[in-house]
Amino acid sequence: MPHATSPRIPPLPIDELEPDQRKLAKLGADTVIQVLARNPELMKASSDLGAYLLSQSRLLPRLRELAILRVALRCDAPYEWANHVPAALGAGVTEAEINALTDPEASWAPEDDAVLQAVDELCAAAFVSDETWARLAATRDHAEVIEVLYLVGYYRMMAGFLNSAGVAVKPGQPVLGERVEPRPAGEATPVTRPSSGRTGADGRWDITFTHPAGSKPLVLDLQTAGAAVRGSITDGRLGVTVPIxxxxxxxxHLEFTAELTEPARFDIGVTGTIDGDVFTGSVTISGGGTFPFSGTRAG
Structure with missing residues (x-):
């Protein structure tokens, strides 16, 4: 399919974005936010729907990302593909599954195949055939089928916008349809073991969790009272602090949950173990996957 070979709408510089727009851009896919920011009312409406589909959908994150990548392929949308390959890997899609999306002879589980066939039909004719509808309905209720239709529609719309506006892929990002090579097994970043002599969870912790799109630092401020944990999680890059x-x-052993409401809504779950001044475990982001983390006591 044709698409612009250079930007037709210049991205708004990061320092000219409103604070909430800047935070949203820092979540990822920053270039599209910088372009959409030239129509801020539409950007907010579009971002709200996109955030719902990514974090509150009834569809499993793995299947959602497979469907989005298939839309990107069928609509020849390089930017959509480049930004959703890391998201797909984070959601549990394997490299082999991503590569199979380009193979017409690939074999899929029936429930996956029904969704991918629906994507193909919607992208080709804006209609799901009776046969494919029956296959979707065999494993999904009406609410889930509606979400499949909306998900495909949203990312078809975005593909048209991205291709026509000429939103550019950044150097080093995945190339549309190219083979994705296997990654080393995900492991938390190794940490040097400090020794403050303190025990327990109370205090500040600097942790880093490992995501296919890149590592992310967080600050935990923890307070315990008996068996209860309270405190906060801070993302310094976003400039956001959310309460536990x-x-x-x-x-x-600790387990706790925080709720991010701005610039988008996500639940963040942390499960981990403290050994002296070292904290290791996993971070689960609603709709996004589970990722290892490691960190140390900072105060």
């Missing part, structure tokens, strides 16, 4: 809404501690 529930949590428990038993010995050195």
């Amino acid at each position: 809404v529930s949590g428990t501690v038993e010995g050195g």
